[in-house]
Amino acid sequence: MPMIVFKYIFWILYRIWFYILVIVPIIILFPILIISVSREQWYPMFFRIARFWAKIILIGMGFRWKIKKEQTLEKGKSYMFIVNHTSMVDIMLMLVTVKRPFVFVGKKELAKIPLFGFFYKKTCILVDRSSIKSRQAVFLRAQQRLNQGLSICIFPEGGVPEEHIELDVFKDGAFRLAINHKIPIVPLTFLDNKKLFSYTFFSGGPGKMRVIKHKFLETLDLTIEDTKTLNNTARQVVLKSLRENI
Numbered sequence: 001m002p003m004i005v006f007k008y009i010f011w012i013l014y015r016i017w018f019y020i021l022v023i024v025p026i027i028i029l030f031p032i033l034i035i036s037v038s039r040e041q042w043y044p045m046f047f048r049i050a051r052f053w054a055k056i057i058l059i060g061m062g063f064r065w066k067i068k069k070e071q072t073l074e075k076g077k078s079y080m081f082i083v084n085h086t087s088m089v090d091i092m093l094m095l096v097t098v099k100r101p102f103v104f105v106g107k108k109e110l111a112k113i114p115l116f117g118f119f120y121k122k123t124c125i126l127v128d129r130s131s132i133k134s135r136q137a138v139f140l141r142a143q144q145r146l147n148q149g150l151s152i153c154i155f156p157e158g159g160v161p162e163e164h165i166e167l168d169v170f171k172d173g174a175f176r177l178a179i180n181h182k183i184p185i186v187p188l189t190f191l192d193n194k195k196l197f198s199y200t201f202f203s204g205g206p207g208k209m210r211v212i213k214h215k216f217l218e219t220l221d222l223t224i225e226d227t228k229t230l231n232n233t234a235r236q237v238v239l240k241s242l243r244e245n246i
Contacts, residue, residue, distance in 0.1 A: 007202075008202060010205075011201065011202045011203065011204070014061075014204070014205065015201060017060070017061070018057070018061060018088070018197075021056060021057045021060045021061065022057060022116065023115060023116075025052075025053050025056050025057075026053070026115055026116065026119070027115075029049060029053070032049065033046065033049060033119060036049060037119060037122040037123060040148070041148070043101060043103075043123065043148070043150070044101045046119075046123055047095075047101040047102075050095055050123075051095045051096060051099070053092075053095075054091070054092035054093070054095035054096050055092075055096055057089070057092050058089065058092050058093065058096065058209070061089070061197070061206065062205070062206025062207070063089070063196065063197075063206060063207065063208075063209050064207075064208050064209070065093060065096060065097070065208070065209040065210075065211060066208060066209070066210050066211070067097055067211045067212075067213060068210070068211065068212045068213065069213045070212070070213060070214050070215045071186075071213070071214075071215045071216055073098075073100060073186075076149070077183075077184075078146050078149065078150065078151045078152075078181075078183050079102075079151040079152075079183055079184050079185075079186045079216070080151070080152050080153075080154070080174055080175075080177060080178040080181075080183050080184070080185050080186065081094070081098065081102060081151060081152065081153040081154070081186045081188060082153075082154055082155075082156045082170070082174050082185060082186070082187055082188070082234055082238075083153065083154075083155055083187075083188045083189075083190060084155070084157065084167055084188075084189060084190055084238050084242070085155035085157050085159065085160050085161070086160060086161075086190065086193045086194035086198060087160075087190070087193035087194060087196070087197045087198055087199070088197060088199065089193055089196075089197050089209075090155065090190060090193055091104070093190060093193065093209055093211065094153060094188075097188065097211050097213065098151075098153075100151065101149075101150050101151070102150055102151035102152060102153045103123065103124060103125055103145045103150050103151070103152055103153070104123075104124045104125070104153050104154075105124065105125040105127060105138060105142070105152060105153070105154045105173075105174075106120070106124050106125075106126065106127070106155075107126070107127060107128075107159065108126040108127065108128050111126060125138055125141045125142060125145065125152075127173075138173065138177075139176075139177060139180065142177050142181070143181065146181055146183065151183075152174075152177065152183075154173065154174040154177075156170035156171050156173070156174045156175075156231075156234070156235075157169070157170060157171070158171045160199055163194075163198065163199075163200060166239070166242060166243075167235065167238060167239045167242060169235075170231050170234065170235045172227050172228070172231055175227045175230045175231045175234070176224060176227050178219045178230070179219045179222045179223065179224060179226065179227060179230065180224070182219055182220055183219065184216040184217060184218050184219060185216065185217040185219065185230065185234055186213065186214070186216050186217075187214040187217065187234045187237045187238050188211060188212065188213050188214065188238075189211070189212045189214070189237075189238045189241040189242060189245075190209065190210075190211060191209075191210040191211070191212070191241070191242065191245050192207065192208065192209050192210055193209060195207075196209065210245065212241050212245070214237050214238075214241070217230060217233060217234060217237075
């Protein structure tokens with residue numbers, strides 16, 4: 001049998017295994033997950049469970065991760081994390097990369113995914129990018145979460161770009177939020193997720209996931225007029241990292 005046939009069989013089973021790893025722990029942990037999302041102040045408990053869930057998936061898929069930190073997070077401080085988006089495992093890798101509780105801002109369509117979507121809707125800040133009202137509501141919801149001592153994570157490309165796009169244009173939302181709330185931007189680069197587990201079905205496999213947590217971009221002295229400049233600066237940090245670590 002040609003080697004390519006074995007590869008296709010592997011890729012099919014590999015993708016099926018991924019969904020098993022996503023769903024089965026949620027089913028097993030369902031009672032405690034329900035308790036952890038029943039009150040907003042219990043979110044840190046949910047976050048710890050989510051990190052455990054993420055590690056199960058990454059280890060089960062044969063991934064190992066290496067995190068390079070150019071600056072250390074300060075205890076008791078909130079941040080705006082921005083990350084390039086290339087893979088279904090970006091969420092899991094983000095959860096294992098940052099130990100302190102943060103909340104994802106994500107598109108509302110993911111709330112339709114069975115089981116996963118229920119907890120996604122309960123714990124994340126949902127946005128309908130086609131609705132101005134929805135985008136405005138994100139600012140209020142983010143303020144509530146920041147007041148609770150949490151941080152925010154946004155994939156500023158607004159979705160997963162097409163395979164040939166190295167890094168898509170960043171939306172301004174994350175940067176406006178950071179400036180309004182005077183919290184530092186923490187750019188992160190995921191270097192290997194596209195190669196290891198992209199949205200291309202017949203591709204990928206086990207390997208090392210490298211993460212770079214870059215130096216923070218401060219916003220204390222910035223105004224809304226600086227949004228585009230901050231956006232471009234953050235994007236250049238991530239783009240340079242992708243090009244230098246191929």
